[in-house]
Amino acid sequence: MNKIVNPPTEADTLSKRGFAHVDTWIFDLDNTLYPHEAKLWPQVDERITLFLADFFGLDGLSSRALQKYYYGRYGTTLKGLMEEQGIDPQAFLDFAHQIDYSGLHPNPPLGEAIGRLPGRKLILTNGSRGHAEAVARKLGIRDHFEDVFDIADSGFVPKPEPPAYERFLDKHRVDPAAAAMFEDLAKNLIVPHALGMTTVLVLPKTADPFREAHEQAPIKAPYVEYMTTDLADFLARSLPG
Structure with a gap:
């Protein structure tokens, strides 16, 4: 380590x-x-990438790049999506936090x-x-x-x-x-x-x-x-x- x-x-x-x-x-x-x-945050991070891929119809690399853009400009991907796309924040949060907590x-x-x-x-x-x-x-x-x-x-x-x-x-x-x-x-x-x-x-x-x-x-x-x-x-x- x-x-x-x-x-x-x-x-x-x-x-x-x-x-x-x-x-x-x-x-x-x-x-x-x-x-x-x-290893909770990597799961959330991956779920955010998946959300973007599904929402925009993007491949994984493009979704990841967009995620980095939103994070850098808005502080969180969610805020970027709300500002630019007007998404339902609760739907995003529910999806992002469907993770496995067994490692905790x-x-x-x-x-x-x-x-x-x-x-x-x-x-x-x-x-x-x-x-x-x-x-x-x-x-x-x-x-x-x-x-x-x-x-x-x-x-x-x-x-x-x-x-x-x-x-x-x-x-x-x-x-x-x-x-x-x-x-x-x-x-x-x-x-x-x-x-x-x-x-x-x-x-x-x-x-x-x-x-x-x-x-x-x-x-x-x-x-x-x-x-x-x-x-x-x-x-x-x-x-x-």
């Missing part, structure tokens, strides 16, 4: 702010609450660590509520979360666009200055940090062959206060007091 090059060290990652002020813990879903070895297993250390966090816990995802619920149940952590805020709740505006976070904060009445955000994509931490959240970048322990290298590399930036390759251990060590 390929190891991540130059993983962050304790000295590199720990800021001085700490988490004693945090009363709301916000987690991204895919590749944040579970490792890429579960309960994670008792993660559940224990999340359960011990003081205050509220919420999931904020660009995916669907059904997908988030399925993942959380398989991991054995669903009961620890107050709610899921999905792409439909954001009006189908994806992270990292500011309105996605603003709608989340308004709906759940979250004070960003007393919140922590956990994400696997550094770009999705820019707005949370600007709003006053404590930010944590969750990196894979081993290189994910299904993602771009720059999307899973350690990064030093003002909007990334902490980095970790072990979410459960990080949470256990970061408890206030």
